[in-house]
Amino acid sequence: MSVFISGEEVEQHASRDSCWIIVHGKVFDVTDFLDEHPGGSKIILKYAGKDATEAYEPIHPPDAITSNLPTDKHLGAVDPNTITQVVREVTEADSRRAALVASRPPLDEVLNLHDFEAVARVVLPEKAWAYYSSASDDEITIRENRLAYQRVWFRPRVLRNVATVDWSTKILGQKSSLPVYISATALGKLGHPDGELNLTRAAGKHGVIQMIATLASCSFDEMVDAAVPDQQFFLQLYVNRDRDITKRYVQHAEKRGVKALFITVDAPQLGRREKDMRLKLVGDEATSEVQKGQAVPKDQGVARAISAFIDPSLCWEDIPWFQSITKMPIILKGVATAEDAILAYEAGVQGIVLSNHGGRQLDTARSGLEILTEVTAALRARGAFPSPAFDIFVDGGVRRASDVLKALALGAKAVGVGRPFIYAFSAYGQEGVEKAIQIFRDELEMNMRLLGVRTLDELRPEMVDASAIRSHVGSQPDDKLYQNTYQPLALAQFRTA
Numbered sequence: 049m050s051v052f053i054s055g056e057e058v059e060q061h062a063s064r065d066s067c068w069i070i071v072h073g074k075v076f077d078v079t080d081f082l083d084e085h086p087g088g089s090k091i092i093l094k095y096a097g098k099d100a101t102e103a104y105e106p107i108h109p110p111d112a113i114t115s116n117l118p119t120d121k122h123l124g125a126v127d128p129n130t131i132t133q134v135v136r137e138v139t140e141a142d143s144r145r146a147a148l149v150a151s152r153p154p155l156d157e158v159l160n161l162h163d164f165e166a167v168a169r170v171v172l173p174e175k176a177w178a179y180y181s182s183a184s185d186d187e188i189t190i191r192e193n194r195l196a197y198q199r200v201w202f203r204p205r206v207l208r209n210v211a212t213v214d215w216s217t218k219i220l221g222q223k224s225s226l227p228v229y230i231s232a233t234a235l236g237k238l239g240h241p242d243g244e245l246n247l248t249r250a251a252g253k254h255g256v257i258q259m260i261a262t263l264a265s266c267s268f269d270e271m272v273d274a275a276v277p278d279q280q281f282f283l284q285l286y287v288n289r290d291r292d293i294t295k296r297y298v299q300h301a302e303k304r305g306v307k308a309l310f311i312t313v314d315a316p317q318l319g320r321r322e323k324d325m326r327l328k329l330v331g332d333e334a335t336s337e338v339q340k341g342q343a344v345p346k347d348q349g350v351a352r353a354i355s356a357f358i359d360p361s362l363c364w365e366d367i368p369w370f371q372s373i374t375k376m377p378i379i380l381k382g383v384a385t386a387e388d389a390i391l392a393y394e395a396g397v398q399g400i401v402l403s404n405h406g407g408r409q410l411d412t413a414r415s416g417l418e419i420l421t422e423v424t425a426a427l428r429a430r431g432a433f434p435s436p437a438f439d440i441f442v443d444g445g446v447r448r449a450s451d452v453l454k455a456l457a458l459g460a461k462a463v464g465v466g467r468p469f470i471y472a473f474s475a476y477g478q479e480g481v482e483k484a485i486q487i488f489r490d491e492l493e494m495n496m497r498l499l500g501v502r503t504l505d506e507l508r509p510e511m512v513d514a515s516a517i518r519s520h521v522g523s524q525p526d527d528k529l530y531q532n533t534y535q536p537l538a539l540a541q542f543r544t545a
C-alpha cells in the first residue's frame with residue numbers, strides 16, 4: 049500500500065457518493081458521515097475532494113475528526129508534493145485584511161476595551177465578526193447590558209488614604225489578580241490562528257482565571273497543557289444529550305485540576321443571531337457543484353449548526369446527578385431571576401452567574417446587573433446573602449473597571465468578561481489580551497482611589513446609587529465609544545442583477 053495519497057486522487061472523490069476531504073494533511077472518507085455531521089452535510093460537501101483544514105480548524109478541536117470517524121475511514125496522509133493543487137488560494141479579501149492588520153494602531157495607542165472592538169471589527173473576516181458580535185433578535189439586550197451600568201451612579205467616599213490599593217481577590221477559593229475572570233466564548237480560531245491559547249497564555253502570565261468553553265476551537269487539553277504552574281481554570285459546560293459524554297468530559301476536567309464547573313442553563317436552544325445567519329446565506333451562494341438541488345436548511349448561523357448536541361431537556365432534577373459525578377463547585381451560568389436564584393441556592397450548588405449570555409439568547413431579557421439587585425434582596429430575605437457558600441457572579445456588558453466595581457459593590461463576587469478578550473486577541477494576539485488585563489488594572493487602581501476603597505472588601509452597596517436600575521425609559525447619556533463600534537442590524541437586500 050502506498051504511504052501517500054495524491055491530491056489528484058482525493059479530487060476524484062468530490063461527490064455525495066464518495067466524499068473525501070483533507071484535514072491537517074490526512075485524508076478522510078466522510079461519505080457515510082455526511083448526514084451525521086452536526087453542522088450538516090452541505091458544509092462538508094463544499095470541501096469534497098479538497099483540503100478542508102482552514103474551514104475545519106476554527107470550528108472543531110483538533111481531534112474531532114479522528115475521534116468521530118471509524119479508523120477504516122482514515123485513509124492516510126496526502127502526498128505533500130501534490131497538495132499545492134488543493135490548498136486554498138489567497139483571495140482579494142485575504143490580502144486586504146493582511147494590509148489592514150499591518151496598519152492597525154500600535155498596541156500602546158489602545159486605551160480602553162472599546163478600542164479592541166473597533167480594531168477587531170476592521171481586521172476580522174466578515175463571518176468571524178458576525179459570529180462574535182451578533183446578538184439575538186433586535187439586539188436590545190446586548191445594548192441594555194451597557195446601559196444598565198450607566199444607570200448606576202457612584203457615591204464615592206473621600207479622605208480615606210488611598211495611597212495603596214489592592215484589587216486582587218479569591219474566586220471560588222482560587223487566587224485571582226483581578227475581580228474579573230475570562231468568560232467562556234466559542235470558536236476562538238475564527239479570530240486568530242492560536243485561538244483560545246491566546247487567553248490561556250495571557251491569563252497564566254497575569255494570574256487571571258480562564259473559564260474554558262465546551263465549544264472552544266482549541267481542545268481542552270491543549271489549553272490545560274499550556275498552563276504555567278499554579279494557573280487555575282474553570283470549565284463551562286454545555287450538557288450533551290448523551291450524558292456519558294458529559295460525565296467523561298467533566299471528570300476528565302476535574303482530574304486535570306479544573307477548579308469549578310459552570311453549567312450553562314440559558315441555552316436550551318441557541319438564540320437567532322441575525323448578523324451571523326445573514327452572512328451564512330451570503331456565503332452559501334458560492335457553493336460547489338455537488339450541492340446543487342439539495343434541500344439544506346439555509347437559516348443557520350455557525351453557532352446553531354454546531355449546537356445540536358446540547359440537551360434542551362436539562363432541568364433542576366438533573367442537578368443531583370452533576371453533584372454525584374464531580375466534587376468541583378457547581379455554578380449555574382445564566383440565572384435571570386430571584387426565583388431561580390433561590391432554587392439554585394436550595395439545590396445546593398455553590399453559585400450562580402447572572403447573565404443573559406451576552407445578549408445572544410432571549411432578547412429583552414434584563415441585564416445581569418439589574419438581576420443582581422433583585423437576587424441579593426431575595427437571598428438576603430432568606431438569610432442566604434451574603435453567604436460564604438454561595439457566590440454570585442455577573443457578566444454581560446462589562447467594559448470598564450467602573451462597571452466591575454459597581455457589580456461588586458452590589459454584591460457580585462467577580463464579573464465575567466467575554467467578547468472584549470476575543471476582540472483583543474483577534475486584533476493583537478496574546479499581547480492584546482495582556483493589554484486588556486493591564487487596562488483593567490490601570491482603571492481599577494484609579495477608580496478604587498477615586499471611590500475611596502483600598503481593597504475590594506471595602507466596597508459597599510452604599511457606594512452606588514442603583515435606584516434607577518429598573519427604569520428602562522428616560523434619557524441616557526450616550527455611550528459614544530460603544531455606539532461607534534456597535535454595528536446596526538441590516539435589512540434584507542435586493543439582489544444586484
Ligand code: 173
Binds near residue numbers: 352
Ligand atoms: O453564544 C454562543 O455563540 C454559544 O454559546 C455557542 C453555543 C453553541 C455553539 C457555539 C456557540
